[in-house]
Amino acid sequence: MPITDYHANYYAHELSKRCSSDSIEKFAGTLMDAQVDLNPHQVEAALFAFKSPLSNGAILADEVGLGKTIEAGLVLSQKWAEGKRRMMIIVPASLRKQWSQELSDKFFLPSRILEAKSYKDAIKSGNSSPFLHSEILICSYPFAARHAEELMLVAWDLVVLDEAHRLRNVYKTQNKTARALRTALTNVPKVLLTATPLQNSLMELYGLVSFIDEYAFGDEKSFKQQYSRISSDVQFKSLKNRLKPLCHRTLRRQVLEYVKYTNRQPITQEFWPSQEEQDLYDMVSDYLQRPELCALPNAQRKLMTLVMRKLLASSTFAIAGALDSLVSKLYRQIRENQKLVQKLESIEEDFELLEEYEDEYGVEDEQEPLTEDDIAAMEKEIDDLTVFRDLAVSISENAKGLALIEALQAGFTKAKDLGAERKAIIFTESRRTQNYLVDLLSKKGYGDKLVLFNGSNNDEQSKQIYRSWVETYRDGDRVTGSRTSDMRAALVDYFKNDAEIMIATEAAAEGINLQFCSLLVNYDLPWNPQRIEQRIGRCHRYGQKYDVVVINFLNKANAADQRVYELLDEKFNLFNGVFGASDEVLGAIESGIDFENRIVEIYQTCREPQQIDLQFEALQVELDEQINEAMDSTRQKLLENFDAEVHDKLKFNLEESKGYLDKYGQLLWKLSQHGLKNYADFSLSGDGYNRFRLKQLPKGATSSIPLGLYEIGKGLEDTHIYRVGHPLAQYLIGHVVSQTLVTAQLAFDYSNSLQKSYSLEPLIGQRGDLALYKLIINGADSEDHLVFVGHTETGEALSQEQMQRLFSLEAQIEQREIPTQDFDEVYQSRKTELLGDVEGRYAELFEQEMDKLDNWADDKRKALKGNLKDYDGQIKDLKKLIRGSKNLPEKLAHQRRSQKLEKKRDEAWREYDQQAKEIETRKDGLLDSIESKLKMDVQDQRLFSIKWKLV
Secondary structure, three states: OOOOHHHHHHHHHHHHOOOOOOOHHHHHHHHHHOOOOOOHHHHHHHHHHOOOOOOOEEEEOOOOOOOHHHHHHHHHHHHHHOOOOOEEEEEOHHHHHHHHHHHHHHHOOOEEEOOHHHHHHHHHOOOOOOOOOOOEEEEEHHHHHHOHHHHOOOOOOEEEEOOHHHHOOOOOOOOHHHHHHHHHOOOOOEEEEOOOOOOOOHHHHHHHHHHHOOOOOOOHHHHHHHHOOOOOHHHHHHHHHHHOOOEEOOOHHHOOOOOOOOOEEEEEEEEOOOHHHHHHHHHHHHHHOOOOOOOOOHHHHHHHHHHHHHHHHHOHHHHHHHHHHHHHHHHHHHHHOEEEEOOOHHHHHHOOOHHHHHHHHOOOOEEEEOOHHHHHHHHHHHHHHHHHHHHHHHOOOOHHHHHHHHHHHHHHHHHHHHOOOOOEEEEOOOHHHHHHHHHHHHHHHHHHHEEEEOOOOOOHHHHHHHHHHHHHOOOOOOOOOOHHHHHHHHHHHHHHHOOOEEEEOHHHHOOOOOOOOOEEEEOOOOOOHHHHHHHHHHHOOOOOOOOEEEEEEEEOOOHHHHHHHHHHHHHOOOOOEOOOOOHHHHHHOOOHHHHHHHHHHHHHHOOOHHHHHHHHHHHHHHHHHHOOOOHHHHHHHHHOOOHHHHHHHHHHHHHHHHHHHHHHHHHHHHHHHHHOOOOEEOOOOEOOEOEEEEOOOOOOOOOOOOOEEEEEOOOOOOOEEEOOOOHHHHHHHHHHHOOOOOOEEEEEOOOOOOOOOOOOHHHOOOEEEEEEEEEEEEOOOOEEEEEEEEEEOOOOEOOHHHHHHHOOOOEEEEEEOOOOOOOHHHHHHHHHHHHHHHHHHHHHHHHHHHHHHHHHHHHHHHHHHHHHHHHHHHHHHHHHHHHHOOOHHHHHHHHHHHHHHHHHHHHHHHHHHHHHHHHHHHHHHHHHHHHHHOOOEEEEEEEEEEEEEEO
16 A cells, blocks of 8 residues: 555655754755765764854864865755855865865765866856856865955855865965955855864964954954963863854764774885986986076976976976977977967876966966077077987886886785785876886786876777776766766776776876775875875775875985975875874965975075985974974864763764654655656665666656666665755655645554554554644744644544654545644644744854854953053053153153153043944944844745544
8 A cells, every 4th residue: 555645745845844954854865865974073064064044154173084075065065955056165276176076976066167267268158257157166265366356246155165274364464365265255154174273373263263254253453362372271261162153173083983094004115217317307407497497487487397397206208298398389489589478288288287286376478579689598498408308208218117016016915915905096297107107017017907097088998998987877877978077987997897007197186086995106206295195095085994005206316305205204194104194284384385386496496415404404494383283282172072072972963864864765765656656667676775767757857857777875886876856856846745735534554564653553443633734934044844733533632753653654545625623723832832942042043143242342342442551551651761760851751752642542542432332333233133134934834634544
């Protein structure tokens, strides 16, 4: 006996209702949709971000490795489910693709990366407002800051800022990027993600908090007066209480019950370059150290020096191509008689990060005619570059390449000892080096075990892998239609199932998960610690079963290379232990590119080992100053909770979340069986699988909904992943919700139910009436409540649980359009109770906001009083000097200064009175704003009423 239209209507409203911000049920649909393992600390963080509808945002500051991206993804996904479409993510340029892939793979959210090229293309195509888009926009910090005025014109529903420690010095006038973004996003709901909200100074916390809410603290001066030197528990408690509504932090040790970690085990592969390789290195290095270079004009000198040095360290094949590009560029400039600051496309094709670096450096095009001296210098430089290039081309074998064969053997042996599969990913920063490694490894017997991964994947093998993958999954949900996304998925699948070795450029460091691989080779080691951590994080992540072996290459003939490796290994701890680099250490360098520039500076200015040692020792001192261990205690007191409290809360969240997920999954399955019975085959279900084949589109459904196999679950192959947010489910829910139901008599079948219910057993053989109402509350925290009211025929009231349980049973309709009991009066009583609960929550929110505004006003007044106190102190000191002076001229001079100060003090008093009034006026205005937000618009809807009996 199936469910009825009344069941379906209840289920559809249950699946689509809005929930209050403090309820885990709010995320039930989102959690069901997301392709992520349920970790309770992530649910807790996402709930925290929604905690107050009056808030302008939150800082999510979980330690590294706990999935802040997932937490933000849950928030974005929930906003998307609520119909919010004006959302943006601002990230370091290197993380743009990773974010886009994570949103697509884990949350089915569409996104668009907006950068200089796509922005210009949009303008050219007639879109005058590229920031107005129906997809989630992703852009870099420099790009967002350059377009700050445009950002102000968009009514954003949410902006997420990743690696938000970049903003913690926003209170400093020289931090132009942070200040531009703070102004542009003043009244916008924001989520800041950072593992290091506090590094060296409590002023950094002030900066981050002020970025979210300018009323959380008074101003910079009053914050310094109160908290710059915290010496008492009272001060700690005061500051912690004020941070509590804004900042949420979970530690790795608090979630070890839910998230298991493996270790990192390093292998260092040393090599000595051949004489020809060393000669080439010395020639090119000397060239790059020249004070003036025609091929690298000042506008791009810094950037291209960094790139050339990376390619020089990668392979002779990589630097040969770059040198040839410079020769071609100079010939072209002479031919066209112009100096050009232009993209070197052949270098960009080889070094895929060039565009990203250009975004950070802001290189602009410019043109200038050549002089005769310019042409002569260019011709001389062409001669030199040609010699370097020809030497590079003549070197057919690299010592580092030969060392790779030995390193792979050692790595595979180590992985085997650990019980891991024979899988290795080799990272290089150059496409030409990648091609060299393919040839090298093919000659050494690995030819049929290789797969490439780079920014374009235009090689024949990748194309064939892609075609086969699309053919295999053409009827499933895995094919997105985006060649870039599908190519990435196809290559990762091929690596997992067929290949042993993936040779990858930096493109693979972003947005792919390789938990099945536990051997990682840094053939080219980046100087950016954040990028290294990102690479290793592809393998060393949640879900990895084995220790991850990390192989690094070390040029024994290069003193600077050795010191860089020591720094990365010993200072940043990137290659050892359970967690890799700590948040505090990675956060200390703020910008990985700035750190790389510091390394390049050493390579550029030092020629002797002694100079190199001195410069690296100076850099070590700088890092020691930045990595301030004295802040650890303060950080713990302000940002960490008690373990037991966190553990109990997370355990409760896990159990409650799983309960809602089970409930929503069952409701969606039953609703689909009922609503799609004429269009789908449900006979495929069984053995715990909720699976069906859609054979025909329901009437009114959009033609974009695919036919084929559907299944409720996560990570399933060959099927469309069926979830609340799927267009088919959304159509079904909308269709059922829109139906009007007449009164009817339903017979509920308890006798054939597999589950026993103690609340229903007393009702067996009884009958009565019930109705289902929907209470709709629109306000600061919009929410819906489904309210059952009913009783037995003897007048005994039914509980909410009993009526909900009735609709978990199968039933049949015995009669339609029959008179039923009027429950409006009973419903009004229940409605009053619910509104009382909501008003109680609103009252708490109001109180929190008023406490914040009171504290803000007190801070402002304290700052003003501080100025008066300063004047009083100075006047008092001058009067002492007057009394102590022995001659009249001195006394007169001090008296004049005293009178000037007294005038300034009087002016300060008048200013104090005026500003004190302005503070109260501003506070009143804010109070009015809060009151208007807390007003509720309440609507009622009776969904259906029935007579019931339980058999």
